[in-house]
Amino acid sequence: MTNIFEDTRLRPELRAGLAKIGFKKATKVQSAVIPVMLDHQSVIVQAATGSGKTHAYLLPLLNDIDPADQCVQAIVTAPSRELADQLYQVARQLRDASGLAISIAHLAGGSDRDRQIAKFAQNKPQLIVATPGRLLDFADKKILVLDRVKNFVIDEADMTLDMGFLSDVDKVAARLPKDVVMSAFSATIPVKLANFLRKYMAKPQEIVIDNPAVIAPTIKNDLLDIGSKDRKKIVYQLLTMGQPYLALVFANTKQKVDELAAYLSEKGLRVAKIHGGITERERKRTLREVRNGQFQYLVASDLAARGIDIDGVSLVINYEIPKDLEFMIHRIGRTGRNGLPGHAVTLIREEEMDRVAGLEKMGVHFDFVEIKGGELTARSHYRRRDNRKSAKTRTVNAQTKGIVAKAKRKKKPGYKKKIKRAIQEDNRQQRKLEQRHEMRHQKRLRKRKREQGR
Structure with a gap:
């Protein structure tokens, strides 16, 4: 050719x-x-x-x-x-x-x-x-x-x-x-x-x-169930287990970026951060310093990091799964570029497994891991345990689960209707919270557009 x-x-x-x-x-x-x-x-x-x-x-x-x-x-x-x-x-x-x-x-x-x-x-x-x-x-x-x-x-x-x-x-x-x-x-x-x-x-x-929804074969893409452990502590542990050339940690909001960067700095790591709330001059200076090797760790939000090309990212950590699943493709794709090996680790909890399933449908393959003896080791697929649970039980919160258990013990007439009503009310409240969150998210987005668009 x-x-x-x-x-x-x-x-x-x-x-x-x-x-x-x-x-x-x-x-x-x-x-x-x-x-x-x-x-x-x-x-x-x-x-x-x-x-x-x-x-x-x-x-x-x-x-x-x-x-x-x-x-x-x-x-x-x-x-x-x-x-x-x-x-x-x-x-x-x-x-x-x-x-x-x-x-x-x-x-x-x-x-x-x-x-x-x-x-x-x-x-x-x-x-x-x-x-x-x-x-x-x-x-x-x-x-x-x-x-x-x-x-x-x-x-x-x-x-x-x-x-x-x-x-x-x-x-x-x-x-x-x-x-x-x-x-x-x-x-x-x-x-x-x-x-x-x-x-x-x-x-x-x-x-x-190529298919942008498929992770490059040079990237080891891990999924880590953190259970009830503190996300920030797990991130620190991952960053200090090895010696990444450059580690990029993604969080969903600028508040989370600030909190995580502050925590890692307090733990003694030299950390840079990028999000939509910092000034243009500060962003340019930070990127210049990262490219010059002055930082080994960078914490960033999605919209701030997309479009920023940084060479040498050997480790990507997803502090949380983004609301827009497409962003995961871009996040993970920051490492393992130009044929070089890369490593991505995504932190999840049990309630986020439906989102992981969504990513898997998009063609994103994960290896399930856990931390043992100060290193990541393979573990069985999380879904094997998760699938054994009742779908209804997985969709309700702890308070509703208590109502279900109590009603079942009493076995009074109409307890099934009570369970159903409790689940419906819980779902209604969840939708209400999600709508409120979405309205706030859209409001922040519009404000950011006004600031960045001109």
């Missing part, structure tokens, strides 16, 4: 630039995507994190830009400031290695808007890497002219949907020329996202590279 990096449709400068930065053999996604984009066809690409998709679209974009035409010719959107900055740096590296006279701009919230406007007017960019909110802001204010854009790429499209920025992308896309070539890259393609993409793509090429 011909190496796409040697394709003569790529500019000689780009081929030389690839060799200069050490790119010799294309990955699967690059081999599949680059020829299609060089033919100016729209693509919907489903590929796992770390598969090389960034260069799969940057190469055709840079190849198609006319350095003599001082206008915006290509746009890449990214849902987070961190990811936008990362893509911007990769694009600059490839451009500089190739010696191409192409101007690249970085537009993202969290940076000085007036300064970005001044730089934009001075440099007249031909390629823009931007967050959706800031991109729409520049388009609304007529700072950015879209009528000559040839290529438009939505990176991490599922995350763009998750964070509520798809409407901003929609407003920008509606103003692009009719002949624009649009492409989307995503780890998963939910139905809502697929419908949106088909609104702007008539006959896109659909490329699926």
Whole structure:
């Protein structure tokens, strides 16, 4: 099979630039995507994190830009400031290695808007890497002219949907020329996202590279039942049993991230943390220090960590299972990248086994383990014990179980109805609590979007 990096449709400068930065053999996604984009066809690409998709679209974009035409010719959107900055740096590296006279701009919230406007007017960019909110802001204010854009790429499209920025992308896309070539890259393609993409793509090429719902074979993916033990203590024990090169611990909320990071620091570990509540400057400094090897342990939330590419993660610990099970794919995929061995450990309790079953249906395979003698050892599948229990008993809380037991002992007429009513009331209360939690979660999400989107 011909190496796409040697394709003569790529500019000689780009081929030389690839060799200069050490790119010799294309990955699967690059081999599949680059020829299609060089033919100016729209693509919907489903590929796992770390598969090389960034260069799969940057190469055709840079190849198609006319350095003599001082206008915006290509746009890449990214849902987070961190990811936008990362893509911007990769694009600059490839451009500089190739010696191409192409101007690249970085537009993202969290940076000085007036300064970005001044730089934009001075440099007249031909390629823009931007967050959706800031991109729409520049388009609304007529700072950015879209009528000559040839290529438009939505990176991490599922995350763009998750964070509520798809409407901003929609407003920008509606103003692009009719002949624009649009492409989307995503780890998963939910139905809502697929419908949106088909609104702007008539006959896109659909490329699926591996199944993102399957964990890489280089990753040992363990499930640890902690019973009634303290989660924080178990995390500390896991982190100190071996010597991970870099351990990444995921928690669901910024409050949990703060609590866990504080606990581990008190135990003597040098811990960094990343979540949506810390400032942009602090996030950049933390990431720089992590990449420089100043921290061995990093605690993060999902939305803050997605889009942040950190090399050398040898251990991932899931402090808890995320509400959105798809996030588990991204979490575990942070280790075992580029063919290197990786290890992930997920902490669970009995009541979370239905969520584990959901993950297994998605194709996530776990090895069941326990801590013995200061190390993780294999144990029998948790479900063997769990399946022997009555389904009704598993769905009720301790108070309801007491009512059931007491009613059964008395054997009075109508006790079955009483049991049924108790279970129904318990379920109703659980739904009420879940709805309240969801409302609070959505409120926090909306607030975060307002802060991060522009």
